[in-house]
Amino acid sequence: MSRTTIGTVHGKTGFNNFKFLVEDPSVERMEYIKVWHESDNWILGQVLDLTKKNPTYNSDRDFDPTEEKIIAKSSIIGYRDDNGLLRPPKTPLSPGDEVYRADDSLICESLGIDRGEVYIGNLDRKDLEVNLDANELVQKHCSILAKTGSGKSYTCGVLIEELKEENVPVVVIDPHGEFHSMRKPNKSSKQKARMDEFNVSPKGYSNIDIYSTGDNLGKKLVLDGKNLGPRDIIDLLPTNPTNTQTGLLYKAVKELRGRRGDYDINELIRTIKGYDSKSKWNLINQLEVVADLNLFSANPTPIEDMVSPGKISIINLKGFKPDIQEILVTRLCNDLFMARKNEKIPPAMLIVEEAHNFAPERGFKSSASTDIMRTIASEGRKFGLGLTVVSQRPARVDKNVLSQCNTQIILKVTNPNDLKAIKKGVEGLTTEMQDEIQSLPTGVSLLVSNDIEKPVFVDVRVRKSSHGGEAVKVTKNSGKSKKKSTNKNKNKNKNKNKSKSVSGSGKTKKGTEDFAEEGEDGGLMDKIFGK
Numbered sequence: 001m002s003r004t005t006i007g008t009v010h011g012k013t014g015f016n017n018f019k020f021l022v023e024d025p026s027v028e029r030m031e032y033i034k035v036w037h038e039s040d041n042w043i044l045g046q047v048l049d050l051t052k053k054n055p056t057y058n059s060d061r062d063f064d065p066t067e068e069k070i071i072a073k074s075s076i077i078g079y080r081d082d083n084g085l086l087r088p089p090k091t092p093l094s095p096g097d098e099v100y101r102a103d104d105s106l107i108c109e110s111l112g113i114d115r116g117e118v119y120i121g122n123l124d125r126k127d128l129e130v131n132l133d134a135n136e137l138v139q140k141h142c143s144i145l146a147k148t149g150s151g152k153s154y155t156c157g158v159l160i161e162e163l164k165e166e167n168v169p170v171v172v173i174d175p176h177g178e179f180h181s182m183r184k185p186n187k188s189s190k191q192k193a194r195m196d197e198f199n200v201s202p203k204g205y206s207n208i209d210i211y212s213t214g215d216n217l218g219k220k221l222v223l224d225g226k227n228l229g230p231r232d233i234i235d236l237l238p239t240n241p242t243n244t245q246t247g248l249l250y251k252a253v254k255e256l257r258g259r260r261g262d263y264d265i266n267e268l269i270r271t272i273k274g275y276d277s278k279s280k281w282n283l284i285n286q287l288e289v290v291a292d293l294n295l296f297s298a299n300p301t302p303i304e305d306m307v308s309p310g311k312i313s314i315i316n317l318k319g320f321k322p323d324i325q326e327i328l329v330t331r332l333c334n335d336l337f338m339a340r341k342n343e344k345i346p347p348a349m350l351i352v353e354e355a356h357n358f359a360p361e362r363g364f365k366s367s368a369s370t371d372i373m374r375t376i377a378s379e380g381r382k383f384g385l386g387l388t389v390v391s392q393r394p395a396r397v398d399k400n401v402l403s404q405c406n407t408q409i410i411l412k413v414t415n416p417n418d419l420k421a422i423k424k425g426v427e428g429l430t431t432e433m434q435d436e437i438q439s440l441p442t443g444v445s446l447l448v449s450n451d452i453e454k455p456v457f458v459d460v461r462v463r464k465s466s467h468g469g470e471a472v473k474v475t476k477n478s479g480k481s482k483k484k485s486t487n488k489n490k491n492k493n494k495n496k497n498k499s500k501s502v503s504g505s506g507k508t509k510k511g512t513e514d515f516a517e518e519g520e521d522g523g524l525m526d527k528i529f530g531k
């Protein structure tokens, strides 16, 4: 138990915040602290901000350095009452109360970070495991949000490894073909060196199937094209049909259903061809585009084969045009949802990478898959179909979907609009935490979950299996020569910027505010050439 004081409570105190005069200069921002309260015992708090002042400092720089004071602004997290509930103290702390570093047991007990089996990582700068409850995670959905290169796919890989070890079936919508590498153990020497820190060891996973519609990329994915309803068909069409065309579609489906046999898209096309309408040709053309994709068949890949305990099914969309990716995701997610609703498959987790493309926020893009994503987000929990959305553009993900994610794993985010979206969607996020999100190192996340009482910073554990999302190296420059040229470039850029502001008005024309942080390239050029 920590017995050395690190400061004393100072000034006005309240039920949520207090300040203390720091006596130990090694106190850090976001560090957990405790204060003894006469009726409620130990109260857990967290340092939110630190400021220094020296009243003897003057403009002649004649001052007494020993008079420097450090003030810590802290939040009150609270104490566990007799019923195990986390509560704020019944009366405020008193000025002069002594502040100590919080013990690990008090942190674990107060925050509730060790209640589950899904090991995400360690409390930042602490040797304390943060575990989430697998049921809660699957039932109440999850989001992983971060700017590009900050560790989204890596963290997603950690989540998949943990779910797999709990035997939860996982289906991953993988637009970049990153996740097949999980079959191999993590061989990165840098990451291996950190494995002891997290008590994990390299491991490659079996029972992973890659599904694709390509010829040589694992198992073939064929979707059920039998007896599609008019709404399903409209979702699949490259463009929205006119009212007349919609009418023709309904008429044809009704007619085919009346014949009481199975029908497919080709039969639908033949039926519509028989109608006397000029509008039919454009509709037929669109239906033929869908039929030519060869994504549908009367013998589809059985959903039951894709979803079984401990199985990971990776839907590799690499190489497909965005509209075809949407068609695939729409049908597959519909089939998954219906199969789970009818209890044909066990409870499972559906992970959607690049979710801003499959469930885009209104005004940015429209996608046929948005409706089913919303349905899974709002109804999936009733049926045991969990959803994890992963995105580098939180502001562009449908709010209805994001707001249903009770676990949020937020890595570094700097775009002002994305920060705004996160702020709106996350309860209990302090201004200081928002500042912190902008400067998080790769792999450190802010974790918000129903399981945990307050948002916590987590050092995401290293992967057991190999990470497939490494950035492609463009040059073979040694670090030394690169550094030299970077410095040169820095000076060059400095001069460039100077001359710009002299010759111009000093205003730089920005695109929409959305691109204030990352260019249209999603930060690719920064990634390649450095900031």
Ligand SMILES: Nc1ncnc2c1ncn2[C@@H]1O[C@H](COP(=O)(O)OP(=O)(O)OP(=O)(O)O)[C@@H](O)[C@H]1O
Binding pocket: 146, 147, 148, 149, 150, 151, 152, 153, 154, 155, 191, 392, 442, 443, 444, 459, 460, 461, 462, 463, 467, 469, 470, 471
């Ligand atoms: N928790 C971690 N521990 C160790 N290394 C990590 C961790 N998280 C990320 N990294 C490293 O950071 C790199 C970038 O991570 P990742 O590929 O997950 O980024 P991303 O946000 O998915 O990027 P993109 O948007 O470009 O796909 C990885 O190659 C990995 O080596």
